[in-house]
Amino acid sequence: MLRRLHAWPGIALAILLLAVAGSGALLATQPLAERLVAGAEPARSVAQIADQASHAVPGIERLERHASGLLIAYAEQGAVRISPLDGTVLGAYEPSPLYRLSRDLHRALLMGEPGHALVGIGALGMLLLGVSGLVLLARRQGGWRKLASPVRGDTVSRWHNRVGRALLPVALLFGVSGAYLSAEHFELIAADQDREPAFPTSLAQGAAAPPTELEGLLRVPLGQLRELEFPLPGDTQGAYTLRTADGDGYVDPVSGELLGYLPHSPARRLHEFIYRLHSGELLGAASPLLGLAALGMPLLGFTGALLFLRRRHSPASPVTQASAESADCVLLVGSETNGTWAFAQALQAALTTSGRRVHGATLKQGAREYPAARELLVLTATYGDGDAPQSATGFLDRIEHLRLPEDARFAVLGFGDRRFPRFCQFAVDVDNALAERGLTRLLPRRDMEATHPQDFATWTGELGDALGVSLAVGDVDRPRPQLHLRLMERQLHAAPGDVPLVVLRFAALGQATHHQPGDLLAVYPPGLHAPRQYSLASDSRDGLLDICVRLRPGGLCSGYLHSLRLGDTIEATLQPHRAFQPQPGDAPLILVGAGSGIGPLAGFTRHNSRGRPLYLYWGGRIPQSGVPFQHDLDQALADGRLSLLRTVFSAGRQPAYVQERLYEDAAQLRQLLEAGAQVLVCGGRDMAKGVQRAFDELLAPLASSVEQLRTEGRYREDLF
Numbered sequence: 001m002l003r004r005l006h007a008w009p010g011i012a013l014a015i016l017l018l019a020v021a022g023s024g025a026l027l028a029t030q031p032l033a034e035r036l037v038a039g040a041e042p043a044r045s046v047a048q049i050a051d052q053a054s055h056a057v058p059g060i061e062r063l064e065r066h067a068s069g070l071l072i073a074y075a076e077q078g079a080v081r082i083s084p085l086d087g088t089v090l091g092a093y094e095p096s097p098l099y100r101l102s103r104d105l106h107r108a109l110l111m112g113e114p115g116h117a118l119v120g121i122g123a124l125g126m127l128l129l130g131v132s133g134l135v136l137l138a139r140r141q142g143g144w145r146k147l148a149s150p151v152r153g154d155t156v157s158r159w160h161n162r163v164g165r166a167l168l169p170v171a172l173l174f175g176v177s178g179a180y181l182s183a184e185h186f187e188l189i190a191a192d193q194d195r196e197p198a199f200p201t202s203l204a205q206g207a208a209a210p211p212t213e214l215e216g217l218l219r220v221p222l223g224q225l226r227e228l229e230f231p232l233p234g235d236t237q238g239a240y241t242l243r244t245a246d247g248d249g250y251v252d253p254v255s256g257e258l259l260g261y262l263p264h265s266p267a268r269r270l271h272e273f274i275y276r277l278h279s280g281e282l283l284g285a286a287s288p289l290l291g292l293a294a295l296g297m298p299l300l301g302f303t304g305a306l307l308f309l310r311r312r313h314s315p316a317s318p319v320t321q322a323s324a325e326s327a328d329c330v331l332l333v334g335s336e337t338n339g340t341w342a343f344a345q346a347l348q349a350a351l352t353t354s355g356r357r358v359h360g361a362t363l364k365q366g367a368r369e370y371p372a373a374r375e376l377l378v379l380t381a382t383y384g385d386g387d388a389p390q391s392a393t394g395f396l397d398r399i400e401h402l403r404l405p406e407d408a409r410f411a412v413l414g415f416g417d418r419r420f421p422r423f424c425q426f427a428v429d430v431d432n433a434l435a436e437r438g439l440t441r442l443l444p445r446r447d448m449e450a451t452h453p454q455d456f457a458t459w460t461g462e463l464g465d466a467l468g469v470s471l472a473v474g475d476v477d478r479p480r481p482q483l484h485l486r487l488m489e490r491q492l493h494a495a496p497g498d499v500p501l502v503v504l505r506f507a508a509l510g511q512a513t514h515h516q517p518g519d520l521l522a523v524y525p526p527g528l529h530a531p532r533q534y535s536l537a538s539d540s541r542d543g544l545l546d547i548c549v550r551l552r553p554g555g556l557c558s559g560y561l562h563s564l565r566l567g568d569t570i571e572a573t574l575q576p577h578r579a580f581q582p583q584p585g586d587a588p589l590i591l592v593g594a595g596s597g598i599g600p601l602a603g604f605t606r607h608n609s610r611g612r613p614l615y616l617y618w619g620g621r622i623p624q625s626g627v628p629f630q631h632d633l634d635q636a637l638a639d640g641r642l643s644l645l646r647t648v649f650s651a652g653r654q655p656a657y658v659q660e661r662l663y664e665d666a667a668q669l670r671q672l673l674e675a676g677a678q679v680l681v682c683g684g685r686d687m688a689k690g691v692q693r694a695f696d697e698l699l700a701p702l703a704s705s706v707e708q709l710r711t712e713g714r715y716r717e718d719l720f
């Protein structure tokens with residue numbers, strides 16, 4: 001709902017806001033341009049400048065001072081610029097036609113009153129966009145406190161959110177001040193601009209004194225002046241009309257007395273303040289910065305439109321959709337990279353064909369009440385360390401408020417990856433929570449991997465039987481990869497009798513990526529339905545994406561990656577892996593890996609810029625194959641980013657596994673663990689079991705265990 005409130009006004013007002021922002025950007029340069037022309041303003045009184053100007057401009061009628069300090073004298077012959085230093089004429093004053101056009105465009109789109117109204121609506125729209133954008137961003141970042149943390153996502157959404165966040169204060173400032181000025185224009189708010197002081201009923205008689213002798217003008221500093229109207233020559237009933245920043249009045253040309261002075265009302269002061277805020281005058285020489293900010297608007301509009309179009313074509317908007325109120329079958333989906341959506345879409349189509357009225361939504365955005373539902377079907381992935389994927393956050397907390405008819409039944413299908421210790425854990429939690437909430441199961445929960453679509457066919461067969469219909473589920477579309485990568489470097493580590501490892505370095509084509517070591521690169525080999533994930537060894541700052549791949553016997557994806565030549569391109573998607581990152585801080589890191597598991601560990605070492613103590617244990621098979629990333633690791637050892645490197649080979653001259661080195665260094669490692677060290681393990685499951693046993697033994701004298709460290713987030717694994 002909120003997203004629609006953000007997207008639709010954005011699309012509807014895009015062109016209007018672009019015109020207003022563009023002209024506003026130009027107008028924001030005006031105070032600075034005028035200031036440059038006006039020059040520095042000395043400390044002097046209005047009396048002095050009025051006196052000098054009246055000599056320099058015969059028949060002067062009016063002296064006007066812009067907030068920028070520009071002084072303009074008007075006489076019958078025309079308008080001239082006046083030097084604030086000595087009142088001499090600097091040249092003719094011609095208001096810039098470009099600024100005039102920009103002003104008309106900015107205030108009324110060159111359309112008179114209807115244009116004024118549209119601009120007012122635009123200002124309100126900008127406010128709405130700013131506020132809804134702020135709330136959406138807070139949600140996306142995972143709370144208000146994380147609003148300032150780095151924005152993640154693909155290039156388009158990152159730019160949209162980053163620029164939006166940076167421009168938010170400006171959007172709110174212009175939105176509020178623009179709406180206020182429009183409301184004043186349509187007299188919805190009083191500005192008291194037309195309130196004039198009463199002209200004095202009696203003036204002193206006698207000869208007019210020069211301005212330098214008039215107390216009423218001597219007391220006003222030049223910086224306060226807005227406008228001074230001169231009395232007509234020879235008019236004995238005339239007086240100076242003085243308008244200042246604080247109020248207006250008349251100055252008797254004979255006695256010099258200030259008469260009928262009327263200070264500005266609070267409404268008028270507020271108007272002045274808001275006007276100066278909106279025009280950038282309050283910022284002085286920095287006003288073009290506001291203009292620069294306004295120029296960020298086209299970028300926001302462009303990226304916003306791309307996101308809007310993408311979302312409309314994303315699988316999250318199923319083809320046939322019953323409303324939440326009328327649906328008899330509710331399909332809720334938890335997904336992070338849209339793979340589960342592809343299955344849900346195929347299911348929704350089949351259920352609809354079988355005559356069900358299906359309502360599909362994410363677990364996060366689903367309604368609170370489904371009054372007509374007979375079945376609730378949940379398809380959900382698991383992320384992090386057994387946690388909810390992004391489109392399902394908060395669902396478990398909302399389950400107790402979910403309102404369904406008493407006889408509604410449910411079924412849960414979990415999507416996961418068996419390489420993670422908590423396989424399909426979130427689906428398990430959802431299934432249990434729905435049962436605890438008192439709902440009846442239509443089917444027992446099933447868990448599957450997206451790489452095994454036959455399991456999906458089995459489940460939909462069982463579902464069809466339970467519903468008493470035959471479900472004809474069509475092909476599941478492969479999720480679209482987000483990145484095209486070109487292979488730039490390739491380093492093979494192979495020796496007779498060893499399983500080859502290859503380090504591949506890719507460049508992203510046509511877009512910047514945002515990633516850190518430990519994140520996953522999901523690679524889509526041609527002809528395979530689901531991607532295979534590889535841990536990244538590089539950070540965005542490296543400019544390239546590095547992975548280390550072990551050739552698996554019969555492995556389609558690893559075979560494909562090993563066969564790549566320099567210049568070949570592949571398709572892939574980035575997947576953040578928050579559960580496998582070093583904790584922030586200075587506590588020591590103990591990195592343990594085997595085989596291709598060295599990838600992210602080498603990446604953490606490379607980017608250990610804070611110089612925290614870092615100990616790396618790695619196990620390979622045959623020494624002749626070499627150590628992947630050896631060059632990087634040597635450099636890190638030399639400059640102190642790496643404190644210790646221990647390599648071990650299971651088929652070397654002294655065969656050993658990596659955990660044996662851990663036992664050898666027990667005393668030192670125990671000290672590190674006592675000092676709060678964090679352990680990160682990457683590699684195969686068997687290695688991980690041995691490593692866990694070693695750490696459990698190391699930790700026993702400290703009355704601690706790997707389980708204890710896990711709960712503190714100090715023992716993390718990335719296993720395959």
Ligand SMILES: Cc1cc2nc3c(=O)[nH]c(=O)nc-3n(C[C@H](O)[C@H](O)[C@H](O)COP(=O)(O)O)c2cc1C
Nearest residue numbers: 335336337339340381382383386416417420423424
């Ligand atoms: C960073 C990351 C963490 C994951 N954590 C788990 C996990 O703890 N348990 C699990 O069974 N699967 C886990 N998975 C696998 C996903 O659940 C699985 O690939 C799923 O099919 C993705 O579906 P989606 O494309 O709809 O997001 C994880 C995947 C990634 C990329």
